[in-house]
Each structure stands twice: as C-alpha cells, then as structure tokens.
Amino acid sequence: xxxxxxxxxxxxxxxxxxxxxxxxxxxxxxxxxxxxxxxxxxxxxxxxxxxxxxxxxxxxxxxxxxxxxxxxxxxxxxxxxxxxxxxxxxxxxxxxxxxxxxxxxxxxxxxxxxxxxxxxxxxxxxxxxxxxxxxxxxxxxxxxxxxxxxxxxxxxxxxxxxxxxxxxxxxxxxxxxxxxxxxxxxxxxxxx
Amino acid sequence: xxxxxxxxxxxxxxxxxxxxxxxxxxxxxxxxxxxxxxxxxxxxxxxxxxxxxxxxxxxxxxxxxxxxxxxxxxxxxxxxxxxxxxxxxxxxxxxxxxxxxxxxxxxxxxxxxxxxxxxxxxxxxxxxxxxxxxxxxxxxxxxxxxxxxxxxxxxxxxxxxxxxxxxxxxxxxxxxxxxxxxxxxxxxxxxxxxxxxxxxxxxxxxxxxxxxxxxxxxxxxxxxxxxxxxxxxxxxxxxxxxxxxxxxxxxxxxxxxxxxxxxxxxxxxxxxxx
Numbered sequence: 001x002x003x004x005x006x007x008x009x010x011x012x013x014x015x016x017x018x019x020x021x022x023x024x025x026x027x028x029x030x031x032x033x034x035x036x037x038x039x040x041x042x043x044x045x046x047x048x049x050x051x052x053x054x055x056x057x058x059x060x061x062x063x064x065x066x067x068x069x070x071x072x073x074x075x076x077x078x079x080x081x082x083x084x085x086x087x088x089x090x091x092x093x094x095x096x097x098x099x100x101x102x103x104x105x106x107x108x109x110x111x112x113x114x115x116x117x118x119x120x121x122x123x124x125x126x127x128x129x130x131x132x133x134x135x136x137x138x139x140x141x142x143x144x145x146x147x148x149x150x151x152x153x154x155x156x157x158x159x160x161x162x163x164x165x166x167x168x169x170x171x172x173x174x175x176x177x178x179x180x181x182x183x184x185x186x187x188x189x190x191x192x
Numbered sequence: 193x194x195x196x197x198x199x200x201x202x203x204x205x206x207x208x209x210x211x212x213x214x215x216x217x218x219x220x221x222x223x224x225x226x227x228x229x230x231x232x233x234x235x236x237x238x239x240x241x242x243x244x245x246x247x248x249x250x251x252x253x254x255x256x257x258x259x260x261x262x263x264x265x266x267x268x269x270x271x272x273x274x275x276x277x278x279x280x281x282x283x284x285x286x287x288x289x290x291x292x293x294x295x296x297x298x299x300x301x302x303x304x305x306x307x308x309x310x311x312x313x314x315x316x317x318x319x320x321x322x323x324x325x326x327x328x329x330x331x332x333x334x335x336x337x338x339x340x341x342x343x344x345x346x347x348x349x350x351x352x353x354x355x356x357x358x359x360x361x362x363x364x365x366x367x368x369x370x371x372x373x374x375x376x377x378x379x380x381x382x383x384x385x386x387x388x389x390x391x392x393x394x395x396x397x398x399x400x401x402x403x404x405x406x407x408x409x410x411x412x413x414x415x416x417x418x419x420x421x422x423x424x425x426x427x428x429x430x431x432x433x434x435x436x437x438x439x440x441x442x443x444x445x446x447x448x449x450x451x452x453x454x455x456x457x458x459x460x461x462x463x464x465x466x
Contacts, residue, residue, distance in 0.1 A: 086224060096411070097410065113227075114226075
C-alpha cells in the first residue's frame with residue numbers, strides 16, 4: 001500500500017475499543033518489529049487500567065507512553081488519560097496538555113497528524129470502532145502523506161460513526177474486518 | 193505545501209520572534225509547537241507562516257495574538273485533585289514549621305493554579321505567612337490571572353476538583369457570581385506578586401519553599417528542561433518542594449540526583465543537598 005516499508009502503526013479507537021484491541025493485538029508475536037501507538041478515548045481520571053488489561057493478553061510489551069520516550073519496535077504505547085500523544089520530529093514520543101480536540105484528550109487526530117508528519121509513507125493508520133468523528137482528519141493526513149489508511153468495517157464495528165467519518169474523509173482507505181486488520185498487521189511486522 | 197518548507201518557516205519564525213521581541217521558543221518541543229503555529233496561521237487567516245512572520249516583524253501589536261497561541265493553557269482549578277490532596281497531607285505539615293513562606297507558581301497562565309494554591313493555604317491557615325509569586329511570559333495571561341475572573345460554566349468542575357482535593361471550605365466562599373462569570377475574591381491576591389519571568393532566559397528567583405510548575409516543561413526540549421530544573425533547584429530553600437505535572441518526571445534530567453522523590457505518585461520532589 002505504501003512506497004517504503006511500514007515503520008510505525010498508529011491506531012485510534014473509542015466506544016468498543018477494548019474488545020477491538022483484544023481482537024487485533026494479542027495475535028502479534030513477541031518479536032514483532034513495528035512500534036504501535038494507540039489512542040483510546042478514556043475518562044480523564046489518572047489511573048490507566050487499559051495498559052495492564054491489554055498487557056495480560058498480549059505477547060508484546062504494552063505501556064503508557066512517557067514524554068520524550070524513544071519509540072521502540074514491538075512495543076504498544078498507549079496515550080495517557082487527559083494528555084495528547086504526539087510524535088516528535090526526532091521520532092521520540094511527546095505528550096501535551098493542550099485543549100481537547102473533538103472534545104477528546106487524548107485525540108486521535110493529534111497523534112495521527114503528528115505521526116504522518118514524521119513517518120509519511122512509512123506509517124500505517126488504523127481507525128477502529130467509535131461513536132464520534134475523531135480520527136477522520138488524522139487518517140486523511142496519514143493518506144495524504146502517503147501512508148496506508150485502514151478503517152474497521154463500519155457494518156461490523158461495535159460503533160460505526162467513527163469508522164464512517166474516517167471513510168468519508170478518506171474514501172480510498174481500505175475497509176477491513178477486525179480479523180483482516182489483525183492478519184494485515186501481523187504480515188507487516190513479521191515479514192523480512 | 194511540502195512539510196519541510198513549513199518546518200523551515202517555523203525555524204525562521206522562531207528566530208524572528210526571538211531577535212525582534214526576545215521571546216525564545218527555539219527550544220520548545222517541536223510537535224506541539226508546530227500544531228499551535230499552524231493553528232495560528234489558519235485561524236488568523238494567513239496563507240503561510242512566512243506571511244504571518246511578515247506581520248509579526250512589522251506590527252508589534254500583533255505579538256500578543258501570537259503569544260496566545262504559543263503559551264496559553266486552559267487549565268482547571270485544583271486540576272488533578274490528588275496532587276493538591278498530597279500537598280495538603282504531605283507537604284503542608286513541613287511548611288507549618290516555617291515562620292514565613294514563599295511559594296512560586298511558575299508558568300501561571302490565567303491563574304487557575306495560583307488561586308487553587310491560595311485557597312489551599314488559606315484553608316490550612318498558612319496564607320497570612322506566605323508570599324506567592326505567580327509568573328508567566330505572557331503579559332495578557334498575567335493580567336487575566338491578576339483579574340481572577342472565570343466563566344461560570346467552568347466553576348462546576350473547579351468545585352468538584354476542590355472537594356476531591358480535600359477542601360475544608362466551599363469554593364463559593366471565594367468568588368462572587370455575576371453575568372455568567374465568577375470573580376475570585378481580591379483578598380486571595382493580597383499576598384501575590386504577579387511577575388513577568390521566563391524559565392528560558394531569566395535567572396533565579398528568591399528562596400522558595402514550594403515551587404509548582406505543572407505541564408509547562410512538557411513543552412520544552414531536553415536541554416531546556418534541564419535549564420529550568422536547574423533554575424528551580426537554585427531557587428529552592430534547603431529541603432524545599434517542587435511539584436510537577438502528573439506525566440512529568442525528573443528521572444531523565446541532568447539534575448535527577450539533586451532532588452529526592454517525596455510523593456512519587458504525585459510528582460512532588462524535595463530538594464536534596466549533597
């Protein structure tokens with residue numbers, strides 16, 4: 001789908017996120033090569049229960065992203081509650097407490113746009129289930145920069161609004177079931 | 193437009209801002225800065241950042257509008273209530289042992305954190321022996337902080353936070369509501385000095401017992417973070433306290449050894465004297 005080999009995967013999910021992530025992350029092997037950056041809309045209280053929940057089911061390391069942390073392959077980084085997650089020009093992670101975007105902090109758009117800026121056609125953007133519009137502008141930025149744009153099939157997504165909005169913004173995006181997304185991600189990060 | 197041209201424009205704009213007005217954003221973390229600048233460009237109606245730079249260089253009255261995009265943070269009073277609870281329960285008992293206190297809210301923006309601190313100190317009976325310094329680089333934000341007026345629709349959240357922070361009084365004791373706005377009591381700023389101060393270019397500031405600087409350094413690059421943390425260390429009294437944002441840490445700092453983790457879960461540190 002993209003010119004250069006994919007280097008990074010970004011995923012955005014909202015309502016129904018946990019089940020969707022449980023379908024696509026656990027099949028990935030422990031020696032998976034790509035870093036995976038994830039924004040899930042979560043309430044802004046401090047305790048992130050999602051990382052331990054996913055970590056228990058995954059063979060990859062799952063952790064909350066830290067400010068200025070270098071990105072490593074085979075690690076799933078989650079945006080902390082109440083902070084935006086961005087990618088710095090030097091490829092490290094960054095957090096911000098800027099105002100919510102699409103009523104969301106973290107915002108999928110912010111992650112996707114900053115990642116597209118840095119990784120351009122080496123980026124894979126995936127918009128999953130959700131009941132709002134966040135991620136639509138972000139996925140458009142991913143596609144515009146030459147990256148691969150993927151949307152969970154709105155017909156089978158737990159909440160269809162977010163994938164629908166993403167698809168409306170990027171009609172060329174590939175529409176896939178959760179199973180197909182899982183196999184696709186697996187093929188990206190394991191082939192030599 | 194190709195992204196590398198935008199990046200070049202940003203570099204030139206930051207240099208112009210520094211050389212013309214001595215505001216130094218050159219060591220701010222780029223990803224957020226880029227987002228704020230492109231937002232300013234689009235919302236203020238400039239086709240390019242170069243066009244915005246032209247206006248900035250030739251029209252000093254335009255500067256505050258750009259600074260609003262670059263510096264202003266929308267915060268809440270008692271944001272992260274557990275932080276204020278930790279100050280109350282863990283730090284205040286130490287502060288009580290001093291006959292007079294100095295507290296610095298660095299990067300105070302529109303003042304939400306300053307008023308939170310002033311109210312907490314009043315509730316704990318420390319206000320009258322404390323001098324507060326509230327600093328920011330944005331003059332308009334400082335003026336807003338000094339005015340202490342917030343939209344009433346935000347106050348519900350402030351009230352909720354205040355209660356969760358272990359507040360001993362009712363937040364409504366400290367403001368009067370009128371025309372959809374809450375004006376905080378001027379007695380809260382009787383002992384506050386509002387001052388223009390830059391963590392990037394300015395020097396040490398008094399002998400503080402507590403410095404609170406949350407979600408300010410998150411926008412700095414590593415070397416600038418180190419400078420600011422060094423400044424805080426040198427501005428603290430022996431065993432003085434430093435409070436950071438919930439996702440900030442001294443772990444990777446050049447000054448990590450100069451502080452002890454006091455309440456690690458709330459990012460409250462204590463100056464260590466080696």
